[in-house]
Amino acid sequence: xxxxxxxxxxxxxxxxxxxxxxxxxxxxxxxxxxxxxxxxxxxxxxxxxxxxxxxxxxxxxxxxxxxxxxxxxxxxxxxxxxxxxxxxxxxxxxxxxxxxxxxxxxxxxxxxxxxxxxxxxxxxxxxxxxxxxxxxxxxxxxxxxxxxxxxxxxxxxxxxxxxxxxxxxxxxxxxxxxxxxxxxxxxxxxxxxxxxxxxxxxxxxxxxxxxxxxxxxxxxxxxxxxxxxxxxxxxxxxxxxxxxxxxxxxxxxxxxxxxxxxxxxxxxxxxxxxxxxxxxxxxxxxxxxxxxxxxxxxxxxxxxxxxxxxxxxxxxxxxxxxxxxxxxxxxxxxxxxxxxxxxxxxxxxxxxxxxxxxxxxxxxxxxxxxxxxxxxxxxxxxxxxxxxxxxxxxxxxxxxxxxxxxxxxxxxxxxxxxxxxxxxxxxxxxxxxxxxxxxxxxxxxxxxxxxxxxxxxxxxxxxxxxxxxxxxxxxxxxxxxxxxxxxxxxxxxxxxxxxxxxxxxxxxxxxxxxxxxxxxxxxxxxx
Amino acid sequence: xxxxxxxxxxxxxxxxxxxxxxxxxxxxxxxxxxxxxxxxxxxxxxxxxxxxxxxxxxxxxxxxxxxxxxxxxxxxxxxxxxxxxxxxxxxxxxxxxxxxxxxxxxxxxxxxxxxxxxxxxxxxxxxxxxxxxxxxxxxxxxxxxxxxxxxxxxxxxxxxxxxxxxxxxxxxxxxxxxxxxxxxxxxxxxxxxxxxxxxxxxxxxxxxxxxxxxxxxxxxxxxxxxxxxxxxxxxxxxxxxxxxxxxxxxxxxxxxxxxxxxxxxxxxxxxxxxxxxxxxxxxxxxxxxxxxxxxxxxxxxxxxxxxxxxxxxxxxxxxxxxxxxxxxxxxxxxxxxxxxxxxxxxxxxxxxxxxxxxxxxxxxxxxxxxxxxxxxxxxxxxxxxxxxxxxxxxxxxxxxxxxxxxxxxxxxxxxxxxxxxxxxxxxxxxxxxxxxxxxxxxxxxxxxxxxxxxxxxxxxx
Numbered sequence: 001x002x003x004x005x006x007x008x009x010x011x012x013x014x015x016x017x018x019x020x021x022x023x024x025x026x027x028x029x030x031x032x033x034x035x036x037x038x039x040x041x042x043x044x045x046x047x048x049x050x051x052x053x054x055x056x057x058x059x060x061x062x063x064x065x066x067x068x069x070x071x072x073x074x075x076x077x078x079x080x081x082x083x084x085x086x087x088x089x090x091x092x093x094x095x096x097x098x099x100x101x102x103x104x105x106x107x108x109x110x111x112x113x114x115x116x117x118x119x120x121x122x123x124x125x126x127x128x129x130x131x132x133x134x135x136x137x138x139x140x141x142x143x144x145x146x147x148x149x150x151x152x153x154x155x156x157x158x159x160x161x162x163x164x165x166x167x168x169x170x171x172x173x174x175x176x177x178x179x180x181x182x183x184x185x186x187x188x189x190x191x192x193x194x195x196x197x198x199x200x201x202x203x204x205x206x207x208x209x210x211x212x213x214x215x216x217x218x219x220x221x222x223x224x225x226x227x228x229x230x231x232x233x234x235x236x237x238x239x240x241x242x243x244x245x246x247x248x249x250x251x252x253x254x255x256x257x258x259x260x261x262x263x264x265x266x267x268x269x270x271x272x273x274x275x276x277x278x279x280x281x282x283x284x285x286x287x288x289x290x291x292x293x294x295x296x297x298x299x300x301x302x303x304x305x306x307x308x309x310x311x312x313x314x315x316x317x318x319x320x321x322x323x324x325x326x327x328x329x330x331x332x333x334x335x336x337x338x339x340x341x342x343x344x345x346x347x348x349x350x351x352x353x354x355x356x357x358x359x360x361x362x363x364x365x366x367x368x369x370x371x372x373x374x375x376x377x378x379x380x381x382x383x384x385x386x387x388x389x390x391x392x393x394x395x396x397x398x399x400x401x402x403x404x405x406x407x408x409x410x411x412x413x414x415x416x417x418x419x420x421x422x423x424x425x426x427x428x429x430x431x432x433x434x435x436x437x438x439x440x441x442x443x444x445x446x447x448x449x450x451x452x453x454x455x456x457x458x459x460x461x462x463x464x465x466x467x468x469x470x471x472x473x474x475x476x477x478x479x480x481x482x483x484x485x486x487x488x489x490x491x492x493x494x495x496x497x498x499x500x501x502x503x504x505x506x507x508x509x510x511x512x513x514x515x516x517x518x519x520x521x522x523x524x525x526x527x
Numbered sequence: 528x529x530x531x532x533x534x535x536x537x538x539x540x541x542x543x544x545x546x547x548x549x550x551x552x553x554x555x556x557x558x559x560x561x562x563x564x565x566x567x568x569x570x571x572x573x574x575x576x577x578x579x580x581x582x583x584x585x586x587x588x589x590x591x592x593x594x595x596x597x598x599x600x601x602x603x604x605x606x607x608x609x610x611x612x613x614x615x616x617x618x619x620x621x622x623x624x625x626x627x628x629x630x631x632x633x634x635x636x637x638x639x640x641x642x643x644x645x646x647x648x649x650x651x652x653x654x655x656x657x658x659x660x661x662x663x664x665x666x667x668x669x670x671x672x673x674x675x676x677x678x679x680x681x682x683x684x685x686x687x688x689x690x691x692x693x694x695x696x697x698x699x700x701x702x703x704x705x706x707x708x709x710x711x712x713x714x715x716x717x718x719x720x721x722x723x724x725x726x727x728x729x730x731x732x733x734x735x736x737x738x739x740x741x742x743x744x745x746x747x748x749x750x751x752x753x754x755x756x757x758x759x760x761x762x763x764x765x766x767x768x769x770x771x772x773x774x775x776x777x778x779x780x781x782x783x784x785x786x787x788x789x790x791x792x793x794x795x796x797x798x799x800x801x802x803x804x805x806x807x808x809x810x811x812x813x814x815x816x817x818x819x820x821x822x823x824x825x826x827x828x829x830x831x832x833x834x835x836x837x838x839x840x841x842x843x844x845x846x847x848x849x850x851x852x853x854x855x856x857x858x859x860x861x862x863x864x865x866x867x868x869x870x871x872x873x874x875x876x877x878x879x880x881x882x883x884x885x886x887x888x889x890x891x892x893x894x895x896x897x898x899x900x901x902x903x904x905x906x907x908x909x910x911x912x913x914x915x916x917x918x919x920x921x922x923x924x925x926x927x928x929x930x931x932x933x934x935x936x937x938x939x940x941x942x943x944x945x946x947x948x949x950x951x952x953x954x955x956x957x958x959x960x961x962x963x964x965x966x967x968x969x970x971x972x973x974x975x976x977x978x979x980x981x982x983x984x985x986x987x988x
C-alpha cells in the first residue's frame with residue numbers, strides 16, 4: 001500500500017505539468033529576475049548584443065539582486081554567502097553595489113583557494129597515477145599556484161615561470177609543470193604545453209606542424225638526487241646540435257646549443273600577436289563564467305572550430321593585453337557586464353540562447369563546492385578524505401575545505417560521485433557536470449547527508465536565535481540554503497507543511513524543509 | 528525464502544534506460560508471490576535475452592556476466608595457486624606442503640582445501656606477466672590491458688563491459704550494469720575517458736554487518752509517510768525548475784531524479800538483502816566481509832547485472848606476510864569456493880566469468896632481512912590468475928613458471944591476452960573500438976604485433 005502511494009507520488013513528481021508557456025509579454029519571473037536591459041554596461045555587452053542582433057535572439061533580463069549575490073559568491077570564491085552578507089547586500093541602497101561586491105570578492109582570501117582548484121585541474125596536480133608528482137612535490141606546486149593567484153601574478157609571467165623554470169621539484173615548484181605529464185618524451189610534453197597554454201589539441205595537428213613545436217622540448221633532462229623523490233628538471237647538459245625548427249605560425253627558429261629551447265619557445269608564445277596564447281586564456285576565462293567558450297570546447301582551438309562571436313573574442317584579447325595580463329581585471333570586466341548578470345531564464349524558446357550568451361546557463365555546482373556548501377550548512381563536520389598513498393603529506397583533516405585540496409589523488413566517495421576530474425589529461429571536459437541517479441540517491445537518502453541536516457549546528461543555532469518562530473525559521477532556512485528569502489507563496493507552502501506535521505515538531509519539520517531545499521535544482525545548480 | 532527476482536522487463540520499456548511511470552507497468556511483481564514465478568521469470572528472461580539486439584560488436588559469446596575478484600595489494604602466487612615446496616625454505620617459508628586438488632597433477636596451497644575439492648570448476652594461469660612492480664601502474668595495466676603513459680586513461684574491463692553489455696545493448700535491469708562491492712579501490716579512475724555514464728555503483732556498507740544497506744537506496748530512519756511528505760514538498764517548492772520547464776540541463780536533471788526514484792521505489796534493493804538467504808548458505812560463504820560480498824555478487828549476477836567487482840584488499844604483505852596469509856587464505860577459500868559451487872549449482876557458472884587475481888604477485892624469494900622480517904615485495908614478472916565459468920574450461924593449468932616461480936617458463940600470458948579472451952567470451956570483439964567524447968575512436972585493446980594474431984587462451988575456451 002505504502003509502496004503504491006510512493007510510486008504514485010513519484011510519478012506525480014516526475015510528470016508535474018510544465019507551467020504554461022504561451023505568455024507573449026515577458027514579465028520578470030519572481031524571485032529570479034530584475035529589469036530587462038538594452039544598454040551595454042561595457043565593451044563585452046556591445047559585442048554580445050551585436051552578435052545576438054545578427055541572430056535575432058533577445059537577451060534575458062538581468063537577474064535579481066538575490067540571484068546575483070549567490071551567483072557571484074559561487075563563481076568568484078566557490079563559497080556560499082553568509083545570510084548576513086546576503087541581507088546587507090539586498091539592503092544596500094548604492095546603485096553600484098554589484099560592482100562593489102565584485103571588488104570585495106576578488107580580494108577575498110578564498111579567491112586564491114578556489115581558483116587554485118581550477119588551475120590544479122588544468123595543470124594536472126596529482127601525486128600518483130597517471131600523473132606521478134608524488135605527495136610532497138604536490139604540496140609545493142599547489143602552494144606556488146595559490147600564492148601566484150593570491151599575488152595576482154600576471155598571466156604571462158605565470159606561464160613563463162611554468163615553461164622555463166629549472167631546478168628541484170621541492171625548491172622550484174613551477175618545474176613540476178614538466179613532471180605532471182604522462183610520458184616525458186618531447187611529443188608528450190609538447191602536447192601538454194599546447195593544451196595548457198594554446199588551448200589546442202596537438203594530436204589533431206598534421207605531423208610536420210607538430211614537429212616544429214616538439215623540437216622545443218627535446219632537451220629537457222630529469223635528474224634524481226639523494227633525497228627521496230626529489231628531482232631536478234633542467235636543460236640537458238649533453239652536447240647538442242643547433243635546432244632549426246618552424247613554428248606553427250611559420251616563424252623560423254634557430255636555437256644554438258647553449259640556449260634553452262624552452263625559453264625560445266616561451267619567447268615565441270608570449271610575443272605580441274601570437275595567435276594562441278591570449279586567445280586561449282580569454283576563451284577559457286569566459287567559459288569559466290558563462291559555461292560555454294566563445295570557441296567551444298574552450299581548450300579545442302582549431303581552424304574548423306570558429307568562435308561564435310569573433311568580435312567578443314578579439315575584444316577580450318585586447319582588453320587582457322592592454323591590462324598587462326591581469327586576469328583579475330579580465331574577470332572583473334566579465335562580472336560587471338550585463339551579459340554575465342543576465343537571468344538564467346532565456347527570453348523565448350531558442351535552444352541556442354546559452355550558446356550565444358543570451359542568458360546565464362544553469363549547471364550543477366562542482367563536487368568540491370557542493371560538499372563545502374553542505375558542510376557549511378551542517379555547521380562543520382567536514383569530509384572524510386582518503387589517499388591510496390601511504391605516505392606523509394597525504395593525510396587531510398576532515399575540517400579542511402574541499403576547494404583547498406591540493407592533490408588529485410586525495411579524494412572521497414562524494415567527490416568522485418559528483419564528477420571531480422581525475423586530473424589525467426588536463427582537459428576541461430574531464431570534470432563531469434552530468435547529473436546522475438547515484439547523485440540524487442546520495443543527496444536524498446544517504447545517511448551522511450541526513451546526518452548533516454539533522455545534526456546541523458548552524459540550523460540548531462538559527463532555531464534558537466529566532467526563538468522557534470515558525471515564519472522566521474522558514475525565512476532563515478531559505479537564507480542559509482538558497483541565499484534568499486522565500487516568496488510569499490513558498491513561505492505559505494512551508495508553513496502549511498509545519499502545520500500539517502505538528503507531530504514532528506518544528507525541528508524535524510525544518511529538517512524536512514532543509515532536505516527539500518538541498519534537493520532543489522536551485523540549490524544544486526549555479527543559476 | 529522468497530524467490531529472487533530475475534526480472535527482465537519486456538519491450539514496453541523503451542530502449543536505453545527503462546523509465547517506469549508507475550505501478551501499473553510492473554507485470555513481474557505479482558508473479559513473484561507464487562513458487563512458480565521464478566521459473567516463469569527465468570523463462571521470460573531467457574526469451575528477452577534471445578531478442579536482445581546485438582551491439583555492433585556484441586555477437587556470439589556465451590558469457591553474460593563477470594565477477595572480478597580483485598585481490599588488491601598483490602597476493603603471493605607461490606602461496607596461493609603456484610606453490611613451490613621444492614624451492615626450499617627461502618622461497619616457500621612455512622608453506623612447504625601443498626594440497627592435491629581433485630584434478631590429478633594440480634596442486635595449490637594447503638590453506639585452500641575447499642578450492643582444492645573443486646579444481647574441475649576453474650583453471651589456473653601460472654604465467655601471467657607484465658613486469659611492472661608499482662601498484663598504480665600494475666593495477667592499471669592488469670585491469671585495462673593498456674600500458675600507462677599514453678596521455679589518456681583507458682577504462683577498466685568493468686566499464687567496457689558496462690558499455691558493451693549495458694543499456695545500449697539490451698540490459699534492462701534497474702541496477703547499474705557495473706557494481707563495485709563495497710569500496711572503490713581508488714588507484715585509478717575506473718571509467719577512464721568513457722565518462723561518468725559508465726561509472727560503477729559503489730555500494731559502501733558491509734554485507735557482513737547486521738544490516739547491509741546500499742547507501743542511497745533507502746533513507747534510514749525516515750518513515751515512508753515522511754518521505755512522501757518530503758517529496759511532495761520538493762515538488763511544490765521546485766520554484767526555479769518550474770520557471771524553466773524547457774531547460775535541457777534541467778531535463779537531464781529530471782531524468783536522473785526519475786532513475787533514482789525507480790531504484791528507490793523499485794525492488795532493486797532486495798538483491799542486497801542477505802537476510803533472505805538461509806543461514807547455512809551464508810555460513811558456507813564465510814561470515815566475513817569478503818565471503819558475504821561473494822554472496823551478494825552471486826545475487827547480482829543472478830538478477831542480470833553484467834559486471835561485479837569485489838575489491839578485496841589486504842594482500843600488500845611486505846611485513847607479517849605469513850601471519851596475514853594464515854588469516855586471509857581461509858577467507859578466500861571459503862568465499863571463492865562457495866561462489867563457484869553456488870554459481871554452478873544454479874546453472875549460472877556457464878554464463879558467468881569469474882576471474883581472481885591482484886595487480887601482481889609477490890617476490891618468490893622471501894625477504895628475511897629487516898625491516899621486512901619475512902615479508903614479500905611486489906612482483907610483476909610472473910604471477911597467477913584463477914579463471915572460471917562463462918566459457919572458460921575448468922581443471923586446467925595454463926603456462927608454467929620456473930622452479931622458483933621467478934620467471935615464466937612456458938606460455939607467457941599478458942593482461943592484454945587475458946582481457947582479450949574475456950571479451951571474446953562475452954561476445955565483445957577485442958579488436959573493436961571505443962567511443963570517446965573527442966571522436967578519437969580508440970582501440971579497445973592495443974593491437975597485436977603486426978603479422979601475429981591475438982594470443983587468446985584458446986586451450987581453455
